[in-house]
Amino acid sequence: MEHLIDLDRKHFLHPTSSIQQQQKQGAKLIVDKGEGIYLTDIHGNTFIDAMSSLWNVHIGHGREELAEAAADQMKKLAFSSAFSTFSHEPGIRLAEKIASISPDRMNTVFFTSGGSESNDTAIKLVRHYWKIQGQPGRRKIIALKRAYHGVAAASTSATGIQEFWDMAGHIMNDFVHAETSYQRTTKEAAASLRQKIEEEGPETIAAFIAEPVQGAGGVLMPSEGYFREVRKLCDEYGILFIADEVITGFGRTGEMFGLDNWGVIPDVMTFAKGVTSGYMPLGGVVISDKIHEVLIAHSKGTLFHGFTYSGHPTAAAVGLKNIELIEEERLIENSRKMGVKLLEGFKEMRKRLEIVGDVRALGLLGAVELVKNPETNESFAKHLHVAPRVIEELHKRGVICRAVTYEQSDIICFAPPLIIKEDQISEILDRLYDSILTVQKELQSQAR
Template sequence: MTKNIALENTTINELKESDKKYFLHPTTSIKQHQANGPSFIFKEGKGIYLTDINGDQYIDAMSSLWNVNIGHGREEIAEAAKEQMSTLAYSSCFQGFSHEPVIRLSEKLASITPGDLNVSFFTSGGSESNDTAFKLIRHYWKLKGEAKRTKIIGVKRGYHGITVGATSATGIDQFQNMATAKAPDFVHATTRFKTNCELGDKSDPDYAGSIRGTIEKEGTETVAAIIVEPVMGAGGLFIPPAGYLQALRKLCDEYGILMIADEVICGFGRTGKMFGVDNWDVVPDVMTVAKGITSAYIQLGAVIITERLRNELAEISPNDVFFHGFTYSGHTTACAIALKNIEIIEREDLVGNAKRMEAELMKGFKYLENNHSIVTKSRAIGLLAGFELLKDREKGVPFDQAIMAAPKVVGECHKRKLIVRPVVFEGSNSIVFAPPLITNKEQVETIINKLSDAISAFERQGHL
């Protein structure tokens, strides 16, 4: 039983008022926050559970932000951090300086990434990783005498972060509209997962919007790279069909374009493989990671490139300093935590558990579809999953946007102490999940039962 960690009412009210007064929340309605204060104030995490300041325990079926892969409250991680901080908390990696944790982590990543993705540059998170990838690749093409190759092609509904470059690569209008202006030379393909188009089928009416069609429209000599998530996460949880990523790899090879796999969500076991691309045996030229590399116990990201790319950069710029680096690139304590995190993932076979729990989630989703006529299009890959809500699934009729079906169901989930996430971009009503990789069968069943109760409560509201 979780210990009672509720605070006095006066303290709780003080925290809520201070939150409203002093804290500008990320990805939150400022107006609603000022009116209502914080949605939750959490105090403790253990396993797949979070406990708030009232002492109420919630199932964290999102791993917070798709990132607490090994679950909350792992004392091994705290001990690893304490040990490293007690000896060397931080040391710069500029000008060739190094330390043992960053060397060991780089070596470990090389041993678990596919192909010859053996060289790591470290950042503090996913947005920094993707911005670094764009900058590094454009630098590469300039050094090779192909300075016109500056364009980065992403995909509609793809999500790659919120720095200027990462936002520009993101194919979600709400994030684009937040920026005053999109950075130049970012383009979005509008056709998703048409393998035949990527293989060159120009008879398909959607060909022009495919990645291949977009490359040809922009001019192959201007395209530096494409960036794709192996499984699209924040945009709505979309899993590519068999052969699609292989077709993109072949397309990039055909035109001499570099392929970036954004593994920020998918990496480190989330999809039932160590990396998302491993599900399709694809080796990109560049892989960006963050989130699961430390299971969010500390900030860390990385850009992992092939040895071939690193060797070319060394050859064509032998006397040039690589003028790119963050203060916290290769942060000593962060690297030590990442090493311990990966050790836990491997030792406890959390990648295998994610794959086994995929089957349990799909059983649960089938139960939801059989008992709730509004649930449809269930999908899961490892412990990355979701389904959609339709007013009439037989006819494909969506809910009116004003009803906000997915947010209302998620609100009912919160009442039942379950944290999941709604996705409502472009009028969709999806609910997505990414529980910690330690989640077991009984916990999956509890999640499904709470979901069913929440959906029933929404159905009783009379929106059908």
Template sequence: MATYNKDQIKNLLELDKKHYLHPTSSLRQHQESGPKRIFTEGKGVYLTDVNGGRYIDALASLWNVNVGHGRKELGEAASEQMGKLAYSSSFNNFSHESVIRLSEKLANITPGDLNVFFYTSGGSESNDTAFKLVRHYWKLKGQPQKKKIIGLERAYHGITIGATSATGIQQFQNMTNSLAPDFLHAAAHKTNCELGDKNDPDFARSIRGIIENEGPEKIAAVIVEPIQGAGGVIIPPNGYLEAVRELCDQYGILMIADEVICGFGRTGKMFGVDHWNVIPDVMCMAKGITSGYIPLGAVAITERLRDSLAEVSDDVLFHGFTYSGHPAACAVALKNIEIIEKENLPAHAGKMEKELKKGFEYLTENHSLVTKSRAKGLIGAFELFEDREKGIPFKPEKMAAQKLVEECLSRGLIVRAVTFGGTNIIALSPPLIINKEEIEKVISIFSDAIQEVEKSLKLQSV
């Protein structure tokens, strides 16, 4: 492990403040205090910083380090590929072996006939690509007016202009003064409405209500996360995704599944939609496809969709990124999927779900502010309420979730606060290799940290 003296650490802090504009971070806080932590090493579920501090990475960094930190075989796969062919363009129908092998592998593990793949550098690019492809499809089919995309409230789809416009979290949309047109947002998880219950008071805000109001002839696609991640780990009720699939079929609308967080074992199955046996027309992937070891995203489309595009157009597909199908990234993805399958990580995540829920029950029983816990595989969350019996949430100015996250960090645990819309949600999604003892340690740290928050907010434990 690399060691740093005080002068080296001070120099890194000052250089970071001077030269690095951090993503999704407080710029003012950064300029006042510098980086919160500077990490130097990762091993398993742990990260180590320049001061020698060791942390359980219970968010898998950004929901993505599925196979854990420090997997040398992934670095070796990249090195081997770079030694043979570091980069080659896929434009003009050029190709190379690693992208072909990865495409074959993905076709074997994705549901239904999602057997055709376009490659990107990450989730935002994947979702933007999906929007362009479905609009291009309808244009070629002689229905150019079908261009509107319906997303869900509290959904997160990325930070490019199109992806931001599809995102249903207001704070991300507020960052820009010009969003892309033709994006609509429906209330999430209104199963009765999607099944046709017009007496439901939320019908007008549902996907079906919006389709009927706008006219199905104007709607290109509906995009859903199987489980909403950044919005607060919101798991849909049984029957919801099936209802959305049936609704799209009824009105001739394409269904896009955003599997950027849920994919590659996170939920206890290879993909989130597998829990509900739903096959979308388009599926977007990133994050867990390489476990974050190298940037890569992908968009899967059905063979039917590909064949329809080929039948009606002899023109060039004027969409592509310099790093679409990057050879080294594809090689890392292949090795990463091999590890996921060899170690049976989706099944392990399903097994550890029970341990995580058991830990959440312990926190609920012993701390009066903990409520509404949930988990699917190894993505989970709980909420903090000032009075859970009366359903009284904490006021935003009390910053309950943020305080708990900081108390956890000071004790060597990295988790995330979700406070959109006045919520106080604590989210976690540890590497899929986490074991029972490590989950118990996570819960123990949570309990100690919650006690400190209770003291600061003058609350009592159960």
């Protein structure tokens, strides 16, 4: 199996990875198979997948039901284009299903292959919405600092993380960023959004976009009431509200969609990841009846936007089966219950460990912050690489997790499959405690 490491170095340019690390050390892990919440590498080592890979394997690994759904559809109709109003039953059925579980008055779906495409699509659609109504000047998108919306042209520009801009520069214009509500009051965060709207001019703004919980930014929770204030501001200024539910959708936060936690209804909602639990690439955009009616009334000719795999029939069949299993197995309820256990464990850890600061979880989306001084929230020096060291200790103990270190933060993120059981939550917590304790002792020893 060692030859695979050499082949990986030579031929596989990995996404969001250190090229130097790959060349020096080879692949971090070559996964061979998955079952439930576990992954096994080519050497037979087993790991708890505490991130659902990329926040997306909701129903767990190795589910034959989805393999069978894909195989059955491939035997009948593996692929057919949805361009020029061509259609097929899986795409129609999935659009109907997603409409039925979406917030009120959101009934129309445009399909993509993933989250970046979904957010780019949403941005193009809202600009088109204003243009066909005689307001082409409404092009600006207000997003939030520390937001992550993807790596395509518009979604990179909407992302509020400096590292993603540094890679290729700002790809598109007309994107501005307000302060997130993380570690701010609702009043402060809402004031930042209002200020941006006033500075830019509401007549120039197409939409505001936000994740219900900022995932890749560090599982940053909104302040209480924030999104209700956002909805009011968007209504006041006549701005559309795009909810990026790519990570938070399909039960991740203990509700079907993240904004359901606060009873807020957006105008546009993007999704991906959990719609198929990652078994097939699929994403999409759900638009309100109001927007759909405008598109019907004012669009002329062809809507010049679409992807080869928009509404891919095999992916749609897998998505339908995946949502069916989420509902039948009551995985949203399990996400809510296990999320409570996860948060309780984090809080207990904060009492027992000296470098644990803020802890948080909403459903099975959680995070632990590591700080030099929990009383003052003082951060560790960046060169100490505290969160990555904890991630490495977790890896040694058979847990795959993710560190976020933007803006000198040290955050450990968690998003295990929604099928996880209480004893498995306890196992993750025990290994996390041991990992943080090990790094804490190393830091104390270095400080002497």
